[in-house]
Amino acid sequence: DVKVTQSSRYLVKRTGEKVFLECVQDMDHENMFWYRQDPGLGLRLIYFSYDVKMKEKGDIPEGYSVSREKKERFSLILESASTNQTSMYLCASSSSGGQNTEAFFGQGTRLTVV
Amino acid sequence: AQSVTQLDSQVPVFEEAPVELRCNYSSSVSVYLFWYVQYPNQGLQLLLKYLSGSTLVKGINGFEAEFNKSQTSFHLRKPSVHISDTAEYFCAVSDPWTGRRALTFGSGTRLQVQP
Numbered sequence: 001d002v003k004v005t006q007s008s009r010y011l012v013k014r015t016g017e018k019v020f021l022e023c024v025q026d027m028d029h030e031n032m033f034w035y036r037q038d039p040g041l042g043l044r045l046i047y048f049s050y051d052v053k054m055k056e057k058g059d060i061p062e063g064y065s066v067s068r069e070k071k072e073r074f075s076l077i078l079e080s081a082s083t084n085q086t087s088m089y090l091c092a093s094s095s096s097g098g099q100n101t102e103a104f105f106g107q108g109t110r111l112t113v114v
Numbered sequence: 115a116q117s118v119t120q121l122d123s124q125v126p127v128f129e130e131a132p133v134e135l136r137c138n139y140s141s142s143v144s145v146y147l148f149w150y151v152q153y154p155n156q157g158l159q160l161l162l163k164y165l166s167g168s169t170l171v172k173g174i175n176g177f178e179a180e181f182n183k184s185q186t187s188f189h190l191r192k193p194s195v196h197i198s199d200t201a202e203y204f205c206a207v208s209d210p211w212t213g214r215r216a217l218t219f220g221s222g223t224r225l226q227v228q229p
Contacts, residue, residue: 107155
């Protein structure tokens with residue numbers, strides 16, 4: 001069974017804290033993604049990575065950074081958390097091969113910044 | 115740039131009735147199209163996808179969607195819904211020709227099936 005695992009389901013952090021969200025996939029996928037999900041806005045792409053140590057900004061990268069030191073792991077970093085970063089964060093992965101463009105998602109991390 | 119519009123934010127329907135969830139996309143080139151479902155407190159699960167070929171695509175749980183290139187639409191349908199279909203549904207598009215590997219999502223449609 002394919003799997004994308006996010007390290008936490010729920011997190012509560014204080015304003016100004018540095019926050020790490022971790023994601024691991026076991027499918028040997030080249031591509032990994034971080035989205036945030038807000039009511040009425042759907043999923044918006046924060047960052048993605050198509051190879052180890054490679055990353056590209058998505059549509060809303062401000063206030064975030066990412067790290068991909070190993071193929072299976074993709075971390076999202078909030079350098080200084082703010083209340084407007086309270087959201088559901090979803091990690092996904094996909095293969096670069098052929099028409100296998102389906103993205104597989106983790107369970108999500110609901111982050112609350114107080 | 116590509117975008118996806120889901121015209122209905124909420125769709126209430128009675129059990130065993132048919133349902134259609136609408137999705138329109140904008141892109142200047144050929145695209146891949148997807149429908150995902152999200153049950154409460156869970157991640158997204160693929161329902162079906164259109165890559166090429168037949169414009170009528172069948173997915174899991176009795177859902178199907180029809181790709182209409184002239185109307186740039188990819189509406190999702192089910193002839194008879196169950197209570198268990200209550201969830202949020204997302205339409206998404208990817209554009210393999212520009213190298214953008216990420217999916218672009220619509221804002222979602224919440225399907226509420228009532229007994």
